Structure formats: C-alpha cells, structure tokens
Amino acid sequence: MISISRETLAYLVVKAREYDAQVAPEGLEDGSNAADDGQMGILESSSDNPTREELRAALEELNEDEIVELLALVWVGRGDYEASEWAEAVAAARAAHDERAVSYLLETPNLADLIEEGLDAFGISLTDEEGRL
Template identity: 50%
Template structure:
C-alpha cells in the first residue's frame, strides 16, 4: 500500500518534534526522498489530518502527485502538527511502527 518505509516516516516524525535545531536536517531528509516517497508522506499526513479516510489512500496519493506546487519539504514543514498527523495516518491505515520507533530511539 505505502511505498515509503515506515522507518523513514518515523524519522520524519521524530525529527519534526525536535524543533528549530532539527529543521535544516529534516528539510534535507525530506528533499532526499524520491518523488514517490514524498507523495506517500504527504498522503499519510492527509489521512492523519482527516482530509482523506484510510480507504481513500489511493485518491490522496494521486492528489499529492497532481497538486504538488511547492517543494514537499516546505509544504510538510509548514503543516501544523506534522508528527501527530503522520502518526494518526499510519494508525488509521493499520501500520504498526513500534519496532521502527524503538530502533530510531536506540540509534539516536
């Protein structure tokens, strides 16, 4: 279903919580994702915000590709509550990232 590794989504979630010190790193991380990964990240955030239901993920993804007007890193970093939106989106789609969270915390 999603074509971005849960570990990458967890990286964005935790980096976005770090605040201003991590902003530059997070912008670079998101810019370093390929176009497909960026579109999936946006679609997951939209599901988490309630713009789309989990069942409408394919539509959210198509819209993310079609309506990309600004760089994805700037769009996502400007989104209020990005970490919470991504977490809620993953949860709504039934994707468990607890192992990735443990690994991220252990490595950082």
C-alpha cells in the same frame, strides 16, 4: 500500499516531533550561564539549530513517489481522506506536488502526529522503529 520504509517514516516522525517541540530562546539576557546554555539548545528555535535542517534533508531525500505518499498520508492523518480513499489521496497529492512540497510539510503544524495518525488509519505502528532511533 505505502512504499516509504518504516525506518524512514520513524526518522521523519522523530525529527518532526523534535522540530514541533522547539520553543523561542530564553535566558539570553545578562546573567545567563554560558556553560549551561548549550544544554537547552536542541529545544530552542534558532538560526543555528540543526533540527529543521535535519528534517528538511530527510524530506528532500525522499523520491517523488515517496513525497507524494507522505503528503497523502498527512492528509489521511488530518482527516481530509479516509484510508479507503488512499488512491484518491495519492492522486490529489500528485496533482498538488510541486517544488514547495518540502516547505509545505515543514510548515505543517503537528506533522509527526499527522503522519502517525495517517499510519494508524492503516493499522501501522512505528513504535519498534522509533525505539531504535
């Protein structure tokens, strides 16, 4: 049914969760302790933060069928489709798929949660795979 490997899905969920957790940079005013600044960097959204690019690269590595399935999975997770409507969700995702699919997914709020909720609809858990990352 879902051809994307669990390891790939787990990686996408972990990276999407990191990306969703980012906040605006703070402590940039005078008096900031430069030695400590790098410790919070992974949670701060900035132009030099690699989290977005890691997620983008992982999404771009998916083949066309996988990106279509991921779109459909997100839509199932969002409640647009039921698990029983998987073929319909995939067909709609295939019709909607274009060169902006990766950007669409990057801009989807709570992407990790939607992927996991979509997988939950099929009784699939990534707990073991996420634990290995």
